[in-house]
Amino acid sequence: MIRIEGLSKSFGTTQALRGLSFEVSKGQVVGFLGPNGAGKSTTMKILAGFLVPTSGHAYVGERDVGVDTVATRRMIGYLPENNPLYEEMMVVDFLAFIAEVRQVPADLRAERIRVAVDRCGLKSVLGKDIGQLSKGFRQRVGLAQAILHDPEILILDEPTSGLDPNQIAEIRGLIKELGREKTVILSTHILSEVQSTCSRVLIINDGKLVADDAPERLTLGAEGGVITVVVGTRLGVGLDEAKVRQALAGVAGVTSVESADAEGPGTAGFKLRYGRDDPRRELFEAAVKNELVLLEVRRQHVSLEETFRKLTATDPSGPRAAA
Amino acid sequence: MNPTLAIAKREFRTFFSSPIAYIVLGGFLLVAGWLYFGTLFLAGQASMRAFFAIAPVLFVVFAPAVTMRSIAEERKSGTLELLLTMPLKDWEVVTGKFLAALGMVAVGLVWTLPYPFTVASLTAPGVAFDWGPVAAGYLGLLLMASSFLAMGLWASAMSRNQIVGFIVGLLLCFSFYFVDKFAILLPESIGQAVEYLSVDFHFENIARGVLDTRDLLFYGSLTAAGLVLTTRSLAAARQ
Ligand SMILES: Nc1ncnc2c1ncn2[C@@H]1O[C@H](COP(=O)(O)OP(=O)(O)OP(=O)(O)O)[C@@H](O)[C@H]1O
Ligand SMILES: [Mg+2]
Numbered sequence: 275m276i277r278i279e280g281l282s283k284s285f286g287t288t289q290a291l292r293g294l295s296f297e298v299s300k301g302q303v304v305g306f307l308g309p310n311g312a313g314k315s316t317t318m319k320i321l322a323g324f325l326v327p328t329s330g331h332a333y334v335g336e337r338d339v340g341v342d343t344v345a346t347r348r349m350i351g352y353l354p355e356n357n358p359l360y361e362e363m364m365v366v367d368f369l370a371f372i373a374e375v376r377q378v379p380a381d382l383r384a385e386r387i388r389v390a391v392d393r394c395g396l397k398s399v400l401g402k403d404i405g406q407l408s409k410g411f412r413q414r415v416g417l418a419q420a421i422l423h424d425p426e427i428l429i430l431d432e433p434t435s436g437l438d439p440n441q442i443a444e445i446r447g448l449i450k451e452l453g454r455e456k457t458v459i460l461s462t463h464i465l466s467e468v469q470s471t472c473s474r475v476l477i478i479n480d481g482k483l484v485a486d487d488a489p490e491r492l493t494l495g496a497e498g499g500v501i502t503v504v505v506g507t508r509l510g511v512g513l514d515e516a517k518v519r520q521a522l523a524g525v526a527g528v529t530s531v532e533s534a535d536a537e538g539p540g541t542a543g544f545k546l547r548y549g550r551d552d553p554r555r556e557l558f559e560a561a562v563k564n565e566l567v568l569l570e571v572r573r574q575h576v577s578l579e580e581t582f583r584k585l586t587a588t589d590p591s592g593p594r595a596a597a
Numbered sequence: 598m599n600p601t602l603a604i605a606k607r608e609f610r611t612f613f614s615s616p617i618a619y620i621v622l623g624g625f626l627l628v629a630g631w632l633y634f635g636t637l638f639l640a641g642q643a644s645m646r647a648f649f650a651i652a653p654v655l656f657v658v659f660a661p662a663v664t665m666r667s668i669a670e671e672r673k674s675g676t677l678e679l680l681l682t683m684p685l686k687d688w689e690v691v692t693g694k695f696l697a698a699l700g701m702v703a704v705g706l707v708w709t710l711p712y713p714f715t716v717a718s719l720t721a722p723g724v725a726f727d728w729g730p731v732a733a734g735y736l737g738l739l740l741m742a743s744s745f746l747a748m749g750l751w752a753s754a755m756s757r758n759q760i761v762g763f764i765v766g767l768l769l770c771f772s773f774y775f776v777d778k779f780a781i782l783l784p785e786s787i788g789q790a791v792e793y794l795s796v797d798f799h800f801e802n803i804a805r806g807v808l809d810t811r812d813l814l815f816y817g818s819l820t821a822a823g824l825v826l827t828t829r830s831l832a833a834a835r836q
Pocket of ligand 1: 285286288289290308309310311312313314315316317355
C-alpha cells in the first residue's frame with residue numbers, strides 16, 4: 275500500500291532523511307518512533323504530498339506521490355504536526371470546505387460530514403469558531419478533516435500530543451477503530467501508545483531506519499532488563515547515596531546504575547540494568563552486607579523505552595547517562 | 598463544486614469576515630469618493646474622467662492590500678500544508694486565490710457605481726449621458742486590477758509576513774505604473790517600449806473606449822506572468 279524507496283531530504287545543510295526505505299501493507303497500523311528531529315514529520319510530509327524529496331521515491335498504491343500528485347493525495351487523509359486549521363472558520367464551515375476541496379460528491383457530502391462529526395464527537399461545537407476551541411477539540415477537528423473523504427490511508431503526525439489522559443484514551447480508541455479498515459501510519463513520542471494501538475513499529479534515527487518489528491518482539495527479543503530498587507538504611511537515617519551507588523554497581527550481573535525516584539527522605543531509588551544473569555540474589559546479599567534495607571525491588575523486561583533509547587542513543591552525554 | 602471555486606469561495610468569505618477587509622474597502626471608497634466629488638464640486642465638471650485618471654494610483658495601493666494576506670497568512674499559520682496536501686494542482690490553488698481577490702476588487706468597484714449614476718443625473722436636461730466610456734473605464738479597471746492582483750499574490754507568496762507582502766506588492770505594482778512617467782525624456786524608440794510596459798498607458802487606451810487586442814494582451818500576459826510566478830513560489834515552498 276505504501277512503499278518508500280531510498281528517500282533523502284535535505285533542508286539547506288541539514289540532512290533530515292538519509293536513504294529511508296520501508297513498506298507498509300494494507301490494513302497495518304504502524305507506529306513511527308524516533309527522537310526529536312529524526313525525520314518522522316519530514317517522511318510524513320513527503321508521503322502526504324506536501325514536501326518534495328531531494329532523492330528517492332514514495333509510492334502510494336503503486337503510484338508515485340511526486341508524479342500522480344492528485345490521485346495519491348485523494349487516497350490519503352493527513353493530520354499534520356501542530357494541526358494547522360483555519361482559525362476564523364466555524365467547524366461546520368471548515369468541514370464543508372474540506373469536503374468541497376476534496377471533491378466529495380455532493381450527494382454524499384452531508385452524510386460524510388455527519389459520520390466524521392459523529393466519530394470525532396464534534397456535534398456540540400459545530401457552530402463555534404475553530405480558534406475558540408480547546409486543544410482536544412481542535413485535535414478532533416483535525417482528525418475529522420483527515421477522515422472526511424473516507425481515505426484508505428491515514429497519516430497522523432502526533433495525533434495525541436498535548437491532550438489530557440481521557441482525550442488520549444478516546445483518540446486512541448478512535449484510531450484503533452479506524453485501523454480495522456484503513457492503513458494507518460502514526461507518529462508519537464508516547465511509547466505505550468504504540469504498544470496499545472500499533473501492530474508494527476518503525477524506529478528511525480537521524481533519517482535512517484533503525485528498527486522495524488512488532489512491538490512485542492522489540493521488547494521481548496532483547497536480553498536482560500531493568501530492576502528498579504528503592505533502598506533505605508536499617509536505622510532509617512544517614513543514607514550515603516554515593517556509597518550505595520558504588521555498592522550496587524559492584525553487585526555481580528549489574529551493568530549500570532542510574533538514579534531513579536526515591537520514596538521520601540532517607541531513601542534513594544536506582545535503576546539497575548543487567549545483562550544475561552538475574553542479579554537479584556546478589557543484590558540481597560549486598561544489601562545485607564552494607565546494612566541497607568530493600569524497600570522495593572521491581573524487575574522489568576526491557577521496555578520499548580529501553581529499546582528506543584538504545585537504538586537512538588547518538589549523544590553519549592544524553593539525559594541521565596550512567597556516570 | 599470545482600475545488601478551485603471552493604478555495605475562491607472560502608477566501609472571499611474569510612476576507613469579508615475580517616476587519617481588515619472593511620478598512621481596505623472603506624479606504625478605497627473614501628479616497629475614490631473624495632477624488633471624484635472633489636472634481637465634481639471644485640471644477641464643476643460632471644464627468645468620470647478625473648476618477649479614471651487617478652484610479653490607477655489608487656489600485657497600486659488597493660490591489661496589494663487585498664492580496665497581502667492571501668498566501669502569507671497560510672504560510673504563517675501553517676495551513677498552507679493543509680491546502681497543499683489537498684487533491685488539486687498548485688495552479689488551481691493559485692487560481693482560486695486569484696479569483697477571490699478579483700471578486701473582492703469587483704465588490705469595491707460595485708460600491709463606486711453611485712458615482713457615475715450621480716454624474717449621469719447631473720448632466721444637463723436633454724443631453725444624453727454617454728455610458729460608453731464609463732463601461733470601458735470599468736472594464737479597464739478590472740483588467741488592470743487583474744494584473745496588479747496577480748503581482749500582489751506573488752508578493753504574498755514570497756514571505757510569511759503580510760506587511761512584507763503588501764510592501765513588495767506595492768513596489769511591483771508601482772513600478773508598472775511609474776515606468777513610463779519619464780518616457781518623454783527618453784529617446785523615442787525606448788520611450789515607446791517603456792510605454793508599452795506601463796499599466797497606466799494601456800488603461801488610458803481602454804478608458805478612451807478603444808478596445809485594442811494589444812492592450813488586452815498586455816494585461817493578460819502580466820496577469821499570467823504573476824500567476825505563474827506565484828505557482829512557482831508554491832512549488833518552492835515544497836522544497
Ligand atoms: N522546513 C525546514 N527547514 C529546515 N530544516 C527543517 C525543516 N523541516 C525540518 N527540518 C529539519 O529536519 C530534521 C527532521 O525534522 P522532522 O520535523 O522531520 O523531525 P521529527 O522526527 O518529526 O521530530 P519531532 O519528534 O520533533 O517532531 C530536523 O533536523 C529539522 O530541524
Ligand atoms: Mg515531527
